[in-house]
Amino acid sequence: MELFVNQVLAGISTGAIYACMALAVVMIYQAIDHLNFAQGEMAMFSTFIAYQLMQWGVPYWWTFPLTLIISFAGGIAIERALFKPLGNAPVLVHVAGFIALFAILNSVAGLTWDWTIKQFPTPFGNAPFLGSQLISTHQAGMIGITFILLILLFVFFRFTRVGLAMRAAAALPESAKLVGINVSWMIALGWGMASGIGAIAGILIAPVVFLEPNMMGGVLVYGFASAVLGGLTSPFGAVMGGFLVGVFENLVGTYIPGVGNELKLPIALALIVTVLVLKPGGLFGRAYVQRV
Amino acid sequence: MSTMLAIKELRSYYGQVQALHGLELSIREGAVTTLLGANGAGKTTTIRAVCNMVRSTGSIEFEGKSLMGRPTESIVQYGIAHVPQGRGTFTTMTVEENLQLGAITRKDIKAIGADIEKMYAYFPVLKQRHTQQAGTLSGGEQQMLAVARALMLRPRLMLLDEPSFGLAPLVVRDLFGILRKINQEDKVTILVVEQNAQLALELAETAFVIETGRIVMSGDAKEIANNEDIRKSYLGY
Numbered sequence: 001m002e003l004f005v006n007q008v009l010a011g012i013s014t015g016a017i018y019a020c021m022a023l024a025v026v027m028i029y030q031a032i033d034h035l036n037f038a039q040g041e042m043a044m045f046s047t048f049i050a051y052q053l054m055q056w057g058v059p060y061w062w063t064f065p066l067t068l069i070i071s072f073a074g075g076i077a078i079e080r081a082l083f084k085p086l087g088n089a090p091v092l093v094h095v096a097g098f099i100a101l102f103a104i105l106n107s108v109a110g111l112t113w114d115w116t117i118k119q120f121p122t123p124f125g126n127a128p129f130l131g132s133q134l135i136s137t138h139q140a141g142m143i144g145i146t147f148i149l150l151i152l153l154f155v156f157f158r159f160t161r162v163g164l165a166m167r168a169a170a171a172l173p174e175s176a177k178l179v180g181i182n183v184s185w186m187i188a189l190g191w192g193m194a195s196g197i198g199a200i201a202g203i204l205i206a207p208v209v210f211l212e213p214n215m216m217g218g219v220l221v222y223g224f225a226s227a228v229l230g231g232l233t234s235p236f237g238a239v240m241g242g243f244l245v246g247v248f249e250n251l252v253g254t255y256i257p258g259v260g261n262e263l264k265l266p267i268a269l270a271l272i273v274t275v276l277v278l279k280p281g282g283l284f285g286r287a288y289v290q291r292v
Numbered sequence: 293m294s295t296m297l298a299i300k301e302l303r304s305y306y307g308q309v310q311a312l313h314g315l316e317l318s319i320r321e322g323a324v325t326t327l328l329g330a331n332g333a334g335k336t337t338t339i340r341a342v343c344n345m346v347r348s349t350g351s352i353e354f355e356g357k358s359l360m361g362r363p364t365e366s367i368v369q370y371g372i373a374h375v376p377q378g379r380g381t382f383t384t385m386t387v388e389e390n391l392q393l394g395a396i397t398r399k400d401i402k403a404i405g406a407d408i409e410k411m412y413a414y415f416p417v418l419k420q421r422h423t424q425q426a427g428t429l430s431g432g433e434q435q436m437l438a439v440a441r442a443l444m445l446r447p448r449l450m451l452l453d454e455p456s457f458g459l460a461p462l463v464v465r466d467l468f469g470i471l472r473k474i475n476q477e478d479k480v481t482i483l484v485v486e487q488n489a490q491l492a493l494e495l496a497e498t499a500f501v502i503e504t505g506r507i508v509m510s511g512d513a514k515e516i517a518n519n520e521d522i523r524k525s526y527l528g529y
């Protein structure tokens with residue numbers, strides 16, 4: 001029993017990483033209706049920007065908001081420069097764009113900051129959290145921030161006019177234009193927010209996985225998986241999906257003989273596929289009724 | 293009364309296909325005008341052209357100001373509300389959120405709540421269902437919601453694309469009664485596009501008849517309704 005509880009706890013703490021990334025995935029999916037394969041690299045790049053600021057002597061608590069602002073603006077700039085010109089081009093063209101962006105960010109980061117792994121500080125420290133060896137104070141802080149972010153997003157989308165306009169633009173662009181919403185800028189705003197959330201994810205993840213240009217490779221796959229599992233339209237679902245994937249992955253690794261570390265990922269992904277076959281909208285995706 | 297909207301020499305294209313061939317139409321301020329025509333005649337294209345949703349040449353002037361080349365989302369700034377074909381309901385959002393979206397560009401935020409209440413008075417069924425997801429409403433209720441959403445702009449001109457489509461006759465009567473009230477009490481100028489000529493002619497003062505992208509007939513709605521020859525040859529009833 002204690003083993004089980006411990007493994008669940010450990011799963012929750014890795015799950016926090018996935019949850020954070022999944023939030024960014026859902027954010028961009030809401031805005032553009034696609035998964036952005038370069039999202040992990042954007043988060044990695046943001047983290048390097050934070051690293052650079054700290055190298056220059058900016059204190060951590062200034063680095064954090066500054067990186068957020070730079071990433072937000074950067075996300076908007078990427079949308080304006082790269083994806084707005086693609087306009088209504090077929091999905092594959094956008095996918096090519098994501099891959100190009102991925103490659104560019106990855107090599108620029110490598111060339112600028114080289115490929116060696118770097119330590120990244122955490123403001124929460126790395127002591128055992130409440131005496132548990134399985135969750136560190138950093139991981140607890142990460143879970144806390146993920147939930148704060150989730151609540152902020154909920155309030156933004158539910159109770160603000162801009163949030164309402166963004167949802168409308170994503171749901172029905174033609175109708176949104178007819179009520180006067182600038183759909184194009186809503187998409188750019190979605191990129192900015194996704195980039196900002198990605199920056200938070202990167203800054204929180206880097207102390208765990210170490211900072212290097214390929215740090216997000218595995219994490220993004222899990223982030224996608226979590227978002228899809230929870231429901232791509234639901235920020236809450238994405239976060240829950242993240243924790244579920246983390247816990248499940250750990251339990252599979254512990255209890256199924258011969259699985260170990262290598263087979264954890266494929267088995268977790270297989271479960272997700274199974275869930276989606278049964279519930280295509282994801283576990284927490286809302287089923288919408290439509291009458292004509 | 294003065295001309296509010298003047299369309300001249302309007303030619304619209306879907307790719308290589310030309311849908312409007314030099315269409316001319318004008319709307320008087322304060323009036324209800326109807327644009328009648330069979331399926332595929334170009335009615336939807338005409339009002340889509342006003343909102344720049346289809347590639348067009350010619351001139352479209354609203355109170356003397358050209359609308360040509362204005363982005364679709366800027367048309368509301370002129371006080372023009374467009375209820376699109378198929379209603380354009382945000383089906384995944386609540387009824388109340390749909391109404392708020394109608395007012396999303398308004399600066400007088402404090403007055404929006406009172407206007408929502410006013411819409412609930414016009415359309416009591418929307419009040420009963422205000423927290424419900426809009427996609428769960430019946431067709432008639434969704435059309436009411438679409439009209440209410442457009443009114444939330446406090447428009448000066450409302451463009452309606454086949455509001456009667458798919459609705460039971462009694463519901464259509466109700467809806468047209470409300471449109472008349474909106475026109476008379478709220479002084480909203482209305483252009484209603486219809487295939488259902490009989491009802492539209494009762495509501496409107498002026499009518500235009502469109503065939504394959506051209507206006508082939510226009511005049512006083514009552515006269516057209518009473519003239520059997522015109523009705524038979526142009527409206528098919």
Ligand SMILES: Nc1ncnc2c1ncn2[C@@H]1O[C@H](COP(=O)(O)OP(=O)(O)O)[C@@H](O)[C@H]1O
Pocket residue numbers: 306309311329330331332333334335336337338
């Ligand atoms: N998206 C489109 N692509 C190509 N042709 C179109 C499109 N929409 C309408 N058309 C054509 O334009 C003409 C006018 O259509 P429309 O304005 O929708 O007619 P109405 O609203 O009177 O039924 C029709 O011949 C129709 O086939």
Ligand SMILES: [Mg+2]
Pocket residue numbers: 332335336337377454
């Ligand atoms: Mg039509």
